[in-house]
Amino acid sequence: xxxxxxxxxxxxxxxxxxxxxxxxxxxxxxxxxxxxxxxxxxxxxxxxxxxxxxxxxxxxxxxxxxxxxxxxxxxxxxxxxxxxxxxxxxxxxxxxxxxxxxxxxxxxxxxxxxxxxxxxxxxxxxxxxxxxxxxxxxxxxxxxxxxxxxxxxxxxxxxxxxxxxxxxxxxxxxxxxxxxxxxxxxxxxxxxxxxxxxxxxxxxxxxxxxxxxxxxxxxxxxxxxxxxxxxxxxxxxxxxxxxxxxxxxxxxxxxxxxxxxxxxxxxxxxxxxxxxxxxxxxxxxxxxxxxxxxxxxxxxxxxxxxxxxxxxxxxxxxxxxxxxxxxxxxxxxxxxxxxxxxxxxxxxxxxxxxxxxxxxxxxxxxxxxxxxxxxxxxxxxxxxxxxxxxxxxxxxxxxxxxxxxxxxxxxxxxxxxxxxxxxxxxxxxxxxxxxxxxxxxxxxxxxxxxxxxxxxxxxxxxxxxxxxxxxxxxxxxxxxxxxxxxxxxxxxxxxxxxxxxxxxxxxxxxxxxxxxxxxxxxxxxxxxxxxxxxxxxxxxxxxxxxxxxxxxxxxxxxxxxxxxxxxxxxxxxxxxxxxxxxxxxxxxxxxxxxxxxxxxxxxxxxxxxxxxxxxxxxxxxxxxxxxxxxxxxxxxxxxxxxxxxxxxxxxxxxxxxxxx
Numbered sequence: 233x234x235x236x237x238x239x240x241x242x243x244x245x246x247x248x249x250x251x252x253x254x255x256x257x258x259x260x261x262x263x264x265x266x267x268x269x270x271x272x273x274x275x276x277x278x279x280x281x282x283x284x285x286x287x288x289x290x291x292x293x294x295x296x297x298x299x300x301x302x303x304x305x306x307x308x309x310x311x312x313x314x315x316x317x318x319x320x321x322x323x324x325x326x327x328x329x330x331x332x333x334x335x336x337x338x339x340x341x342x343x344x345x346x347x348x349x350x351x352x353x354x355x356x357x358x359x360x361x362x363x364x365x366x367x368x369x370x371x372x373x374x375x376x377x378x379x380x381x382x383x384x385x386x387x388x389x390x391x392x393x394x395x396x397x398x399x400x401x402x403x404x405x406x407x408x409x410x411x412x413x414x415x416x417x418x419x420x421x422x423x424x425x426x427x428x429x430x431x432x433x434x435x436x437x438x439x440x441x442x443x444x445x446x447x448x449x450x451x452x453x454x455x456x457x458x459x460x461x462x463x464x465x466x467x468x469x470x471x472x473x474x475x476x477x478x479x480x481x482x483x484x485x486x487x488x489x490x491x492x493x494x495x496x497x498x499x500x501x502x503x504x505x506x507x508x509x510x511x512x513x514x515x516x517x518x519x520x521x522x523x524x525x526x527x528x529x530x531x532x533x534x535x536x537x538x539x540x541x542x543x544x545x546x547x548x549x550x551x552x553x554x555x556x557x558x559x560x561x562x563x564x565x566x567x568x569x570x571x572x573x574x575x576x577x578x579x580x581x582x583x584x585x586x587x588x589x590x591x592x593x594x595x596x597x598x599x600x601x602x603x604x605x606x607x608x609x610x611x612x613x614x615x616x617x618x619x620x621x622x623x624x625x626x627x628x629x630x631x632x633x634x635x636x637x638x639x640x641x642x643x644x645x646x647x648x649x650x651x652x653x654x655x656x657x658x659x660x661x662x663x664x665x666x667x668x669x670x671x672x673x674x675x676x677x678x679x680x681x682x683x684x685x686x687x688x689x690x691x692x693x694x695x696x697x698x699x700x701x702x703x704x705x706x707x708x709x710x711x712x713x714x715x716x717x718x719x720x721x722x723x724x725x726x727x728x729x730x731x732x733x734x735x736x737x738x739x740x741x742x743x744x745x746x747x748x749x750x751x752x753x754x755x756x757x758x759x760x761x762x763x764x765x766x767x768x769x770x771x772x773x774x775x776x777x778x779x780x781x782x783x784x785x786x787x788x789x790x791x792x793x794x795x796x797x798x799x800x801x802x803x804x805x806x807x808x809x810x811x812x813x814x815x816x817x818x819x820x821x822x823x824x825x826x827x828x829x830x831x832x833x834x835x836x837x838x839x840x841x842x843x844x845x846x847x848x849x850x851x852x853x854x855x856x857x858x859x860x861x862x863x864x865x866x867x868x869x870x871x872x873x874x875x876x877x878x879x880x881x882x883x884x885x886x887x888x889x890x891x892x
Contacts, residue, residue, distance in 0.1 A: 238281070238304050238309050238311050239277065240311070240322060242276055243276070243311070246276070246283060246302075248285070248299065249272075249285050249299070250297040250298060250299075251268070251270070251292060251297040251344075254344075254345070255270070255292065255344045255345075256292045256293075256297070258344060259287075259292035259293055260292070260293055262289075262342070264339055264340075265340065265341060266288070266289055266331065266339040267286045267287060267288055267289065267301075267331060267341035267342075268286070268287045268289065268292065268341070268342060268344040269284050269287075269341055269342065269343050269344060269348060269352075270284065270285040270287070270299075270343075270344055270345070270348055271283070271285075271347075271348040271349075271351045271352050272347070272351050279306065280306075281304050281305065281306055282304070282306070282351065282352070282355045282356070283302065283304055283305075284303045284304075284305065285299040285301075285302055286299055286300055286301040286327075286331075286341065287299050287344075298315065299315065300314070301313065301314050301315070301327070301330060301331075305355075305372070305375060305376070307358065307375075307379075309379060310326075310375075310376055310379055311323070312324075312325070312330060326373070326376040326377070326380060327341070327372060327373070328373060328376075341369045342368065342369065343368050343369070349368065352368065352372065353371065356372065356375045359371050359374040359375050359378065388535070388538065391545070392542070395530065395543050395545055396543075398521065398528070398530070399519075399530075399543055401488045401489060401521075402486065402493060402495070402519070403486055403487075405484065406558075406561070408560075409484065409558065410512065412558055412560075413480075413512060413514065414512055415584075416556065416584045416585060417480055417482045417499065417556035417558075417585055418478060418480050418501050418512075418556075418585065419463075419464075419556075419584035420478065420480070421439075421478035421480070421501050422438075422440040422458075422463055422464065422465045422466070423438075423439045423465055423467070423468050423476070423503070423507070424436045424438050424439070424445060424447060424450075424456075424458060424465045425439070425468050425469075425470055425473065425507050426450060426468070426469060427470050428470070428471070432448060433446040433448050434446070434447050434448070434450070436467075437507070437508060438458045438460060438461060438465065439465075439503070439507065439508075439510065440458065440461055440465065441458060441460050441461035441463075442508075443460045443461070445458060445459050445460050446459065447459070450467040452467065452468060452469040453466060453467070453468070454466070455467075463584075470507075473503070473507075474504070475504055476502070476503040476504070476507070477500065477501070477502050477503070477504065478500070479500050480498075480500075480501070480556065481497065481498055481499065481554065481555040481556070482496075482499055482514075482555055482556045482557070482558065483495065483497070483552065483555045483556070483557045483558065483588070483590050484497070484557075484558045485558070485561065485562055485565040486561075486565060487565050488521060488523075490521075490523040490524075491521065491522045491523040491524060491569060492522050492565045493519060493520065493521050493522070494522070494590050494591075495516055495519050496516070496517055496519070496520075496552040496555065497516050497517070498514070498515045498517055499512065499513070499514050500513050516532060517531060517532050517533075517550050517552075518530065518531050518532070518547070518550050518552060519543070520590075520591060522571075524570065527591075529545070529546055529547040530545055530546075531543070531544055531546070531548060531549055531550055532544075533548070533549050533550075552590070552591075553589045553592070553620065554587035554588070554620075555587065555588055555589070555590065556580070556586065556588070557580035557588050559577045559581050563577060570598070571594055571597060573601075574593070574594065574597040574601075574603070574604060575607035575608055576588070576590075578607050579593070579607045579612065579615055582612050586612075588619075592619045592620055593619040596618055596625075597619075599625075600625060600628070600630065602628065602630060602638065605635055606618070606635070609635055609650055611635075611649070611653065611654075612653055613653050613654060613655040614654070614655060614656060614659075616655075617655055617656055624656055627639075627656050641659075641663070645662070645666065648674065649662065651674040652674045652677050652678065658677075658681055661685075661688060664692060665677075665680075665695075668695050668696070670695060670700055672700075680700070683717070683718075684718075686718075687718050687721065690721050690722055690725050691703070691721065693725045693728070694724060694728070697728065697738055698744065703721070703724075704717070706724075706745055707720040707724060710749050715750075720749070723753050724749055724753075726753060726757075727746070727749065727752060728744070730753070730756035730757055730760045731743060731744075731756060733760055733763070734756065734759055734760060734763060772805075775805060775823060775824060775827035776804060776805055776827075778827045778829075779804060779805045779823070779826050779827040780804055782826070782827070783801055783803065783804065783826075786801045786834075787801040789886060790832065790851075792878055792881070792882050794874065794877065796838070796870070796874065797836060797837065797839060797846075797870075798836070798837045798842065799834050799835070799836055799849070799878055800835040800836075800837050800842075801834060801835075802834075802835060805823045805826065808820065808822065808823055808826065808833050809823065811833075811835060811845050811848055812848075814845040815848060815861065815862050815863070817848065817860050817862075817863065817864045819833060819848050819850075819860075831850055831851065831852055831857075832851040833848065833850055833851075834848075834849040834851065835848060835849070836848070836859065836874070836875070846861065847859055847860065847867065847871055848860055848861075851883070854883050854887045855883070856875065856879055856883070859871070859875055
């Protein structure tokens with residue numbers, strides 16, 4: 233509320249008006265109102281104010297005459313006094329909010345007499361227009377909504393003014409910015425359009441160097457290099473690439489009075505129509521102001537659900553994680569700031585269109601200044617991971633002095649890591665190779681990673697028995713249309729696992745390198761199945777022998793009956809399995825427990841059908857764990873009584889005997 237707002241000191245002096253007997257009588261008769269409003273216009277401090285007393289219907293029915301809320305309303309402001317448990321609190325909310333009023337509720341507050349209606353209708357007549365006629369509480373609601381809208385407009389105007397003042401710090405873009413976007417930032421959008429013909433050399437056009445070229449033996453969408461400028465390009469056949477549309481993101485750094493600014497642009501490049509003259513459009517969507525340790529973010533979007541598209545404070549909508557950074561002015565912009573030595577220019581210039589997360593990079597530099605050394609050492613992949621993903625920071629031992637110590641490698645290995653520009657995942661692979669004694673050149677390591685990165689478990693399993701060169705040479709002998717290299721290696725790995733399970737000597741080259749791997753794999757697999765089946769049968773026989781001895785012992789201890797039911801000890805494990813199959817429950821899987829003595833399975837039989845499965849009981853340590861019938865049904869009351877008698881007359885005695 234502003235300078236001309238309602239003054240609480242004066243409002244407190246207005247006496248509280250109690251509800252009349254007529255209002256109480258009305259509340260007892262009228263059930264569809266939640267509150268009753270007594271309204272009157274008062275002259276306070278030379279200002280006409282609509283004073284409203286709101287009585288709760290529940291209070292009125294109980295004979296309580298004091299109002300729950302007093303609201304003071306002018307054409308530009310409103311405020312309420314709420315009486316809560318003997319205390320008075322001032323509230324600036326609308327009545328709808330204070331009353332927790334639901335727009336669709338039928339219990340709308342009502343004016344309690346004609347004087348109140350006349351006061352409200354006269355004072356709030358400005359809420360009506362030719363199309364809409366309002367009366368009663370609807371006018372009060374509309375008046376407060378209009379005031380709230382005025383407040384919001386005033387608040388929004390202040391915010392917009394503050395943002396516009398901040399935006400005045402933004403300077404024009406350099407003249408070569410658009411050319412830089414085309415030549416450098418959109419490096420992924422470089423093509424050679426060629427006109428297909430049966431001639432040895434076909435006519436083409438490079439969209440990067442804008443020159444006519446001759447191309448030979450190329451395919452649509454194939455990657456290659458421009459014969460004139462030498463950049464990496466994608467070959468496109470004219471007839472197949474009429475609607476190429478590429479997207480990119482770029483960032484531009486500028487000096488500001490208190491620090492610097494990062495401006496983010498969304499870029500699109502369309503080759504639709506004339507590919508020799510593609511259309512590039514840029515749209516600035518985000519700005520970040522860096523003022524010492526403070527970062528202020530702004531986005532170009534809808535402002536406060538008003539429908540206006542303009543600069544708004546805070547990040548909400550856009551993300552710029554992989555952007556190309558304009559580097560020509562970076563040193564000058566970052567000079568004399570806390571980021572002066574962050575090596576962002578070197579990192580962003582590692583190749584044309586290199587992806588950078590500016591916010592992540594600068595934030596990581598504050599907590600880990602060592603990334604400067606990573607960049608200057610050429611460890612760009614690790615730098616990208618450190619500045620883009622927070623879960624890689626733990627890989628760096630920051631208490632060490634040198635980079636090779638931070639990464640936990642020797643100086644010699646560190647030079648190799650530099651040459652390969654390894655990521656942290658590649659570093660893990662390299663460490664595994666070193667442990668297995670595999671020495672590769674930088675080019676060989678790159679080929680190794682590109683070939684096996686999705687099947688590292690397979691290749692490392694093979695390297696336990698042979699060298700990489702021998703493994704590849706051996707597997708290449710089985711490659712055909714049906715099997716590629718990785719499939720053959722997977723088959724070989726399975727074959728080695730089978731041989732290990734069968735106890736074969738894998739140090740014997742005759743075993744390790746079978747002449748026909750596919751046939752040897754099938755034979756080894758069949759031998760493994762046969763061996764497992766033999767072991768399974770042997771295990772079952774052993775369990776049967778153990779179970780028979782135990783069940784014979786149990787027969788004298790646990791068998792019992794009364795005049796209706798009986799507890800029967802099974803003869804063997806087969807009888808337990810048949811019990812489970814007949815009653816459709818899982819007791820058949822308990823045979824191993826029975827053989828080990830950890831569980832005791834007993835049958836509950838109805839003496840009228842003693843051979844028919846009825847209920848199955850499980851004991852552990854002479855305690856009943858469960859007793860289930862068909863499809864795991866619980867016990868009937870009769871069976872439950874029988875089980876209780878069995879527990880007290882048999883199991884209890886066994887427990888007492890064991891305890892003694």
